[in-house]
Amino acid sequence: MGMNPNVQVIIGRLKLKNPVLVASGTFGYAQEFTHFIDLKKLGAIVTKTITLHPRKGNPAPRTCETPAGMLNSIGLENPGLEVFIQEKLPFLKKIGVPIIISIASEEDPEEFIVLVKRLTKIKEASAIELNISCPNIGHKSLIAQDSKAAYNLIRAVRKVTTKTLITKLSPNVTDITEAALAAQNAGSDAISLINTLTGMSIDVETKKPRLSTITGGLSGPAIRPIAVRMVWEVYQKIKIPIIGMGGIIDTFSALEFFLAGATAIAIGSANFVQPRITIEIIAGLKKYLAENKIKDIRVLVGALKV
């Protein structure tokens, strides 16, 4: 029939040729995937979270497998802002897809402002994702767990940049919509959900934790139902677009997120298992739309029948 459904979506001021992104921290700075896929085909690349100063990260073991998923506690290992700009950005620039730069602060939320100001001057930084939800850097609480703190931070960041701002929320809260509303009201252009859920696994033989940091972040299909539920809850409360993620491993799991209300999706841990999965899902979504005579992917967003 030759139908060519529209898969283009808009996130803030970003126009994405398709709604398939990669989740921060699961795609490095893209170099590792050049052998596997044509990076140009991605909707956008979200880079591993960077901080102002370099971070060494946590000792090994940093990952372990769990039922239908995995735990990680990388500890935001990254080369820091300046080395990122000098050594990682030149490669990313050349790819020709929007680059969304994920940032976090270590101690002082003021670091976000410094990071954002610097990145605002860089043309190739297409958007900024505020990772206020990393569970692996040893703080007792996350900014994303305190809606007021999140609001103040995003508001301050909003004042210093015109770039598209995406706020990445933590699922480790009682009411996810509270944080999402705070982000919207503070001027965030979009919401990414979800980051990993705090979890723990024990080697019974040795009676030791399987991660060096005892607890870590759970990802993979195991968390998908929680992620879908949170996207659905947030979708009903906010107007800005949602980038949905958590356990997507194929076209059908991606479709769940659109139906729950996500405008775009991000692939995380599945990149580790099938490095070509992003490209397969892009093709799979197009095929699904064509087969079901759906002209535009946006028709699916929040199309859950209740």
Add this chain to the structure above:
Amino acid sequence: MVLKTPRISRQALPGQFLEIKVADSYEPFLRRPFGVHRVRGENLEILYEVVGKATEILAQKKAGEYLDVIGPLGNGFRLNITHSTLNILVAGGMGVAPLMFLAEKLAETKHQVLIGAKTKSQIFCEKEFQDLGSDVKISTDDGSQGFKGKVTDLLQKILPHAISHKPLAIYACGPRPMLQEISRISKKYNIPAQISLEEHMACGIGACLGCVVNTRAGYARVCKEGPVFDADKIVW
């Protein structure tokens, strides 16, 4: 287990590994790393021990089935093929797996193979190494075969004699404490050693930063900068 992998077989170097998805399901979710044991034309062999979920599933595969394999991955051993060098390969337990492929490449050189395990029934590949013409020595913790003690003790026992052959080079694969001891010996006798490390891997391709080992230059990824490292670079 023999895999028909024409491209990987052509490219693989000793010390490199494969990432294998053993089942098309969530259990297990992640791939598992296995060293390249041998290459025969288009065929590639892995040698593994059943220790858990993934290896149990592997053991049930039948001839003719398909496996989802990525590779070859990582940096392997640098080969020292100058004729004057005596190459010493030291394997602990399943550490023989990648050293077989290395021994094949070093078959024309002067080399020795030391294999250690807890007990006689866990000594693998003795005959295969001998068939290559390798000079093989065995150690077992319980003395059920060969030298009684650790393979690193065996190494220390032969070194005073071997040292007359200088230059020497050590290549080792095995459990972590053994590799740490190899590093110590390497430093003490001033013999360069390359060691193949293991760490829990989520991706195997350098993307997750999960598999790090502490080196003098900071954390390095075992799957990308390794799995083979110069022993003197590792901070234990």
